[in-house]
Amino acid sequence: xxxxxxxxxxxxxxxxxxxxxxxxxxxxxxxxxxxxxxxxxxxxxxxxxxxxxxxxxxxxxxxxxxxxxxxxxxxxxxxxxxxxxxxxxxxxxxxxxxxxxxxxxxxxxxxxxxxxxxxxxxxxxxxxxxxxxxxxxxxxxxxxxxxxxxxxxxxxxxxxxxxxxxxxxxxxxxxxxxxxxxxxxxxxxxxxxxxxxxxxxxxxxxxxxxxxxxxxxxxxxxxxxxxxxxxxxxxxxxxxxxxxxxxxxxxxxxxxxxxxxxxxxxxxxxxxxxxxxxxxxxxxxxxxxxxxxxxxxxxxxxxxxxxxxxxxxxxxxxxxxxxxxxxxxxxxxxxxxxxxxxxxxxxxxxxxxxxxxxxxx
Amino acid sequence: xxxxxxxxxxxxxxxxxxxxxxxxxxxxxxxxxxxxxxxxxxxxxxxxxxxxxxxxxxxxxxxxxxxxxxxxxxxxxxxxxxxxxxxxxxxxxxxxxxxxxxxxxxxxxxxxxxxxxxxxxxxxxxxxxxxxxxxxxxxxxxxxxxxxxxxxxxxxxxxxxxxxxxxxxxxxxxxxxxxxxxxxxxxxxxxxxxxxxxxxxxxxxxxxxxxxxxxxxxxxxxxxxxxxxxxxxxxxxxxxxxxxxxxxxxxxxxxxxxxxxxxxxxxxxxxxxxxxxxxxxxxxxxxxxxxxxxxxxxxxxxxxxxxxxxxxxxxxxxxxxxxxxxxxxxxxxxxxxxxxxxxxxxxxxxxxxxxxxxxxxxxxxxxxxxxxxxxxxxxxxxxxxxxxxxxxxxxxxxxxxxxxxxxxxxxxxxxxxxxxxxxxxxxxxxxxxxxxxxxxxxxxxxxxxxxxxxxxxxxxxxxxxxxxxxxxxxxxxxxxxxxxxxxxxxxxxxxxxxxxxxxxxxxxxxxxxxxxxxxxxxxxxxxxxxxxxxxxxxxxxxxxxxxxxxxxxxxxxxxxxxxxxxxx
Numbered sequence: 001x002x003x004x005x006x007x008x009x010x011x012x013x014x015x016x017x018x019x020x021x022x023x024x025x026x027x028x029x030x031x032x033x034x035x036x037x038x039x040x041x042x043x044x045x046x047x048x049x050x051x052x053x054x055x056x057x058x059x060x061x062x063x064x065x066x067x068x069x070x071x072x073x074x075x076x077x078x079x080x081x082x083x084x085x086x087x088x089x090x091x092x093x094x095x096x097x098x099x100x101x102x103x104x105x106x107x108x109x110x111x112x113x114x115x116x117x118x119x120x121x122x123x124x125x126x127x128x129x130x131x132x133x134x135x136x137x138x139x140x141x142x143x144x145x146x147x148x149x150x151x152x153x154x155x156x157x158x159x160x161x162x163x164x165x166x167x168x169x170x171x172x173x174x175x176x177x178x179x180x181x182x183x184x185x186x187x188x189x190x191x192x193x194x195x196x197x198x199x200x201x202x203x204x205x206x207x208x209x210x211x212x213x214x215x216x217x218x219x220x221x222x223x224x225x226x227x228x229x230x231x232x233x234x235x236x237x238x239x240x241x242x243x244x245x246x247x248x249x250x251x252x253x254x255x256x257x258x259x260x261x262x263x264x265x266x267x268x269x270x271x272x273x274x275x276x277x278x279x280x281x282x283x284x285x286x287x288x289x290x291x292x293x294x295x296x297x298x299x300x301x302x303x304x305x306x307x308x309x310x311x312x313x314x315x316x317x318x319x320x321x322x323x324x325x326x327x328x329x330x331x332x333x334x335x336x337x338x339x340x341x342x343x344x345x346x347x348x349x350x351x352x353x354x355x356x357x358x359x360x361x
Numbered sequence: 362x363x364x365x366x367x368x369x370x371x372x373x374x375x376x377x378x379x380x381x382x383x384x385x386x387x388x389x390x391x392x393x394x395x396x397x398x399x400x401x402x403x404x405x406x407x408x409x410x411x412x413x414x415x416x417x418x419x420x421x422x423x424x425x426x427x428x429x430x431x432x433x434x435x436x437x438x439x440x441x442x443x444x445x446x447x448x449x450x451x452x453x454x455x456x457x458x459x460x461x462x463x464x465x466x467x468x469x470x471x472x473x474x475x476x477x478x479x480x481x482x483x484x485x486x487x488x489x490x491x492x493x494x495x496x497x498x499x500x501x502x503x504x505x506x507x508x509x510x511x512x513x514x515x516x517x518x519x520x521x522x523x524x525x526x527x528x529x530x531x532x533x534x535x536x537x538x539x540x541x542x543x544x545x546x547x548x549x550x551x552x553x554x555x556x557x558x559x560x561x562x563x564x565x566x567x568x569x570x571x572x573x574x575x576x577x578x579x580x581x582x583x584x585x586x587x588x589x590x591x592x593x594x595x596x597x598x599x600x601x602x603x604x605x606x607x608x609x610x611x612x613x614x615x616x617x618x619x620x621x622x623x624x625x626x627x628x629x630x631x632x633x634x635x636x637x638x639x640x641x642x643x644x645x646x647x648x649x650x651x652x653x654x655x656x657x658x659x660x661x662x663x664x665x666x667x668x669x670x671x672x673x674x675x676x677x678x679x680x681x682x683x684x685x686x687x688x689x690x691x692x693x694x695x696x697x698x699x700x701x702x703x704x705x706x707x708x709x710x711x712x713x714x715x716x717x718x719x720x721x722x723x724x725x726x727x728x729x730x731x732x733x734x735x736x737x738x739x740x741x742x743x744x745x746x747x748x749x750x751x752x753x754x755x756x757x758x759x760x761x762x763x764x765x766x767x768x769x770x771x772x773x774x775x776x777x778x779x780x781x782x783x784x785x786x787x788x789x790x791x792x793x794x795x796x797x798x799x800x801x802x803x804x805x806x807x808x809x810x811x812x813x814x815x816x817x818x819x820x821x822x823x824x825x826x827x828x829x830x831x832x833x834x835x836x837x838x839x840x841x842x843x844x845x846x847x848x849x850x851x852x853x854x855x856x857x858x859x860x861x862x863x864x865x866x867x868x869x870x871x872x873x874x875x876x877x878x879x880x881x882x883x884x885x886x887x888x889x890x891x892x893x894x895x896x897x898x899x900x901x902x903x904x905x906x907x908x909x910x911x912x913x914x915x916x917x918x919x920x921x922x923x924x925x926x927x928x929x
Contacts, residue, residue: 042662043667230733236911238555240910323663324731325660325731326911327737328737328911
């Protein structure tokens with residue numbers, strides 16, 4: 001009896017608390033990877049001074065020190081700013097970033113005896129749509145931040161951001177319809193489970209294998225959605241100084257800052273779930289694993305696999321950021337509307353027709 | 362050839378033109394202001410020597426004379442490779458003369474500067490405002506009767522004459538009505554990440570497209586020319602470090618060369634070769650900085666570090682010469698402060714053979730064919746060769762527009778004619794070409810350094826001329842003549858003969874000119890610097906209008922505006 005309550009508690013109370021905490025801790029790791037990765041690419045040492053108790057940690061404590069520094073900085077607000085919106089914007093960004101993550105599965109359903117614990121916060125049957133619905137709200141944080149600060153540069157940043165998000169959301173949405181056709185589900189855990197099968201008996205049936213073009217489009221669009229270089233126009237520091245968060249300081253700035261990295265993790269997690277097999281270990285389906293090592297170890301292995309894949313994608317984000325220059329506004333729009341949208345439509349058409357040609361239906 | 366032009370002028374305008382005193386074989390003529398437009402027009406299109414490049418316009422003040430002010434034009438003919446100096450005397454009561462902006466657009470800011478510093482009015486000038494000093498400033502600082510220590514408190518923000526209150530970021534544009542829709546006015550700088558030093562550009566925007574741009578300078582104006590008039594010739598050298606601080610050595614060389622011309626001193630071959638080496642090394646680091654800053658403004662930080670790492674290495678070389686990295690003050694009038702230290706040549710050789718070429722290659726690999734970079738720069742900020750010349754462009758920015766003009770080739774100094782190097786030119790005159798030209802110039806500079814190191818002769822590092830060089834310390838203690846010479850040099854300083862010279866060198870940004878007037882005393886009577894980017898930056902509105910904010914950033918970066926020499 002008590003075990004029923006335990007399972008219920010884990011599922012409904014523990015996960016919703018643990019997952020955001022893990023995400024926010026992940027920000028620390030993400031910042032560390034960003035800074036050390038940049039240093040590695042740029043032939044520098046990178047942060048290596050901050051440590052706790054004299055333990056060498058290659059600068060891993062640096063993000064914590066940065067966060068502390070930000071917390072004790074002066075809270076600045078422009079005189080003519082819209083108070084309410086100015087406070088709200090970073091919160092909106094942060095909440096939405098975390099909320100999006102809630103439907104991404106980090107492991108297969110854990111079966112212990114008669115209990116089934118899905119390793120995700122909410123196993124929505126419309127998970128994919130939920131992500132799109134919530135993620136598109138994320139632009140409000142940026143636009144409101146840009147507007148509320150009453151500064152021309154932030155306004156330009158907000159403007160760029162909204163135009164960019166709308167344009168790339170369309171390409172992004174179209175690019176995954178192919179996935180929906182192939183896997184016939186909008187439930188994320190279902191999609192990941194299907195990716196455990198093999199095509200031609202050898203290749204894992206990952207999204208990237210069955211939808212290579214879709215993967216490419218989705219990857220580029222998610223770079224744009226997370227405002228990363230080469231799409232970091234809303235905060236292009238050389239042009240519009242820092243864009244939408246120019247007037248933010250202290251904790252409000254760190255909210256924006258963390259939201260950006262959480263967004264990256266959401267995008268990575270989403271990308272991994274849809275195209276890189278999610279928690280699937282290639283050639284080792286859950287049933288085989290449970291048979292060999294038991295359900296608990298299986299769950300651990302799968303979560304580990306998912307985390308490893310997620311951080312690999314994060315590293316690619318970092319890698320790109322420190323390699324490429326930035327687009328210009330009109331070029332960015334041109335790429336979104338004239339290249340990515342038609343390609344996504346072509347991908348959609350091909351994906352729809354091929355099953356009929358091959359006679360799968 | 363040029364003499365022929367002067368002769369023609371004297372014959373054609375016998376009343377208007379008269380010859381100025383001959384000094385150091387420079388062509389100089391007096392013109393009376395009534396005939397100035399005709400004379401200038403004639404020179405612009407004179408058949409034998411088209412003076413297409415207006416290098417400099419500046420004022421000078423001689424309170425003792427009947428006609429107190431003088432406006433000095435320095436023209437250059439690409440055809441003959443000769444400079445021509447025209448001088449117009451003006452009385453204090455009526456310091457006005459016709460503008461030259463109708464012939465050379467380059468005259469725009471130079472005339473504004475003469476107005477700013479001397480109160481000389483140019484009739485017909487489209488926009489005769491102060492340019493270096495603040496609009497609140499009272500008086501004209503370079504006039505001899507303006508005390509050098511007189512300070513003024515200037516607090517008002519500059520109003521560029523654009524209608525105020527037209528738009529705020531959150532302003533409700535469409536509701537305001539009216540026939541013309543409101544446009545957002547964006548103030549870019551002076552505290553903006555890409556305004557390299559301190560520049561300000563006021564832009565009227567439609568969306569992100571720039572309808573109108575107005576560059577504003579003077580934020581780093583520290584009165585170099587006025588200060589120089591109170592110092593001795595040697596004391597000016599440290600000030601020249603601060604002109605183009607990315608390649609301080611070249612300013613040292615340019616200034617000392619001008620003073621040596623004034624004195625009629627020829628420096629030894631060893632000094633010349635060392636000056637070539639440090640100039641070319643400075644050119645390399647200057648181009649590195651320019652390219653790095655341009656790239657980082659476009660959004661790629663990594664190539665920036667690759668460029669700066671090598672710049673750091675070159676700085677170490679320069680540091681070994683003079684103990685300073687940025688404020689070098691390495692040259693002396695008639696020579697250098699120190700000879701090369703032991704092992705320097707080998708060290709320099711290993712840098713220029715291995716490390717710098719590798720950094721150029723790395724940057725090239727990351728950037729030159731990067732699609733985003735090419736899209737961002739190709740066809741952006743285009744200026745044709747004729748236009749560029751008319752605006753007074755020189756250096757890489759002019760060569761990117763396809764005009765193969767380089768002082769090192771056109772008027773070789775310091776054995777530049779003996780070195781084997783190419784002058785790279787662009788074909789489109791856009792931001793991308795300016796980048797490519799700089800990349801190639803670095804490679805050519807490496808070749809020059811290599812050759813100069815190979816041919817480095819032995820010899821003294823200061824001129825054996827008692828007017829400029831201190832005698833040997835032993836001799837000072839033992840010989841009366843040497844003691845006197847030492848004392849006189851320390852107490853009186855260097856005393857050049859009365860006269861005036863204009864000397865140019867090819868600095869990293871283009872033609873760096875020094876116009877020095879000496880009245881025979883230890884202080885220079887007038888020093889005018891012709892900074893290359895002053896002429897270039899005034900063309901910014903033409904380059905940017907119709908482009909986007911992001912283009913403006915890319916264009917400013919490619920012009921390599923150094924506020925230190927721009928504002929002086």
